[in-house]
Amino acid sequence: MNEVEEGSCAVVIVAAGSGQRLGFGVPKARVPLAGQPMLLLAIRGVIKTGVAAQICVAITADDPELAVICASGAHEALAAGILFSVVDGGAERSDSVAAALAVVAQGVETVMIHDAARPLTPSGVFHRVAGALRDGAKAVIPALAVVDTIKTVEPAQLPATGAGVEKVVGTPARQVLRAVQTPQGFKLATLRQAHAHALTLTPSELAAITDDAMMVEALGEEVFVVQGSTHSLKITSPTDLLLAEALLEGPLRPRWIEG
Numbered sequence: 001m002n003e004v005e006e007g008s009c010a011v012v013i014v015a016a017g018s019g020q021r022l023g024f025g026v027p028k029a030r031v032p033l034a035g036q037p038m039l040l041l042a043i044r045g046v047i048k049t050g051v052a053a054q055i056c057v058a059i060t061a062d063d064p065e066l067a068v069i070c071a072s073g074a075h076e077a078l079a080a081g082i083l084f085s086v087v088d089g090g091a092e093r094s095d096s097v098a099a100a101l102a103v104v105a106q107g108v109e110t111v112m113i114h115d116a117a118r119p120l121t122p123s124g125v126f127h128r129v130a131g132a133l134r135d136g137a138k139a140v141i142p143a144l145a146v147v148d149t150i151k152t153v154e155p156a157q158l159p160a161t162g163a164g165v166e167k168v169v170g171t172p173a174r175q176v177l178r179a180v181q182t183p184q185g186f187k188l189a190t191l192r193q194a195h196a197h198a199l200t201l202t203p204s205e206l207a208a209i210t211d212d213a214m215m216v217e218a219l220g221e222e223v224f225v226v227q228g229s230t231h232s233l234k235i236t237s238p239t240d241l242l243l244a245e246a247l248l249e250g251p252l253r254p255r256w257i258e259g
Contacts, residue, residue, distance in 0.1 A: 002083055002105040008053035009130060010108045011046045011183065012100040015039045015116035016060045016089025027060050029116045030069065031241070034248040038235065039066065041119035043073035047080050049126040051112070054083040054105050058096035061088035097212060098195050104188060111191055112183035113212050120244060121183070121232040128226040129185040138190040139216040142228035143178035150174060181228040184212050194219050 004010075015029035029039035039057070046052055055077050059066045067086070074084040085103050089096035097113055104111060110133045112126065125142045132140040149171065156167035186194075194215035198206060201218075209215055213223050235241055 002054070002085075004053040004083055004105045004107040006107045007109045008105075008107050009051050009110045009112065009133075009185075010054040010056060010104050010188075011052040011112045011114055011126075012097060013039070013042055013046065013055065013057045013114050013116050014089065014093060014096050014100075015042070015066070016058055016093075016096045017117060027063060027066060028235070029059065030063075030065055031235075033119060033235070033241065033244055037069045038119050039069050039116045040073055042114065042116045042121075043070075044076065045119060045121060045123075046114065046126070047077055047082060049123040051126050051130050052082055054085065054108060056085040056087060056100040056103060057116075058087050058089040058100050093211075094195065094198060094206075094209070094215070101188075101192060101195065108188055110185060111188050112185045113191075114183035115234060117235045118182055118232050119235070120247060121181070122229050125181070125227075125229050125232055126183055129183055132224050132226050133185050133187065137185075137224045138187045138221050139185070139213055139223040141184045141211075141213050141223060141225055142181045142232070143225050144181070144228045144230065146174045146177040146179055148174070150177060178225060179228075180211065180213070181232045181234070186212065186216065190216060190219070190221060194221075 017028040029037065031038050033041055043055065043057070046055055057070055059070060070086045077084040083105055087099040087103055090099060112129060129140050129142060151168045152170040152172065153166040154169050156165045158165050191212060194212065197219055198209065198215050216223055231247065233240055233243065235244055
């Protein structure tokens with residue numbers, strides 16, 4: 001088994017998404033952003049932070065083009081003294097993370113789970129997550145305050161309007177709501193315990209879990225929140241891609257792109 005310095009951090013980049021909503025006809029991690037594959041930009045972003053002793057990328061299986069992108073990322077990571085691993089992702093996000101956790105190097109104490117679809121996440125977000133883990137948190141997530149009013153709804157009908165109508169059943173106080181981003185940071189032992197516990201859940205219970213932090217919450221562990229970044233947008237639609245391109249290449253780039 002590979003080894004790194006005791007107490008190190010590994011960063012898992014989940015890059016097995018289909019990217020159908022982007023309309024490129026290729027996995028999301030291969031979609032170009034400012035002339036570079038999104039995955040490569042995400043890898044470079046992690047390298048730049050200096051927090052990782054190991055980077056592990058979970059990619060779509062049997063995709064030679066993604067393998068080539070990972071080879072480029074591995075070259076840059078190894079030049080920075082960072083161990084680099086690649087695993088085949090699964091059908092679900094949790095499967096991809098579990099595959100990555102299986103190859104985490106000896107000596108790793110904390111792990112961050114990051115989305116390849118957030119390639120512009122500033123280094124400061126990684127450092128805030130790492131700082132909370134050093135302070136003793138077992139789980140920590142970056143997030144932003146919600147600025148829109150949020151409603152909870154249920155299906156409804158109006159005679160003349162037809163299908164697709166809903167009605168409001170509640171309005172949670174937005175002061176206590178947060179929009180969650182990545183990287184999500186964990187003590188490695190805690191995250192492994194959470195994934196083991198998830199295997200005992202029913203299919204419906206498991207389907208309700210949308211991120212690793214929810215798995216840890218299911219253990220009864222506290223999850224702490226640090227400040228995220230507006231630049232850490234998740235690129236899932238053509239509009240998101242246009243915004244990311246503008247941030248990277250527009251005339252206001254020096255003002256908008258954080259370090």
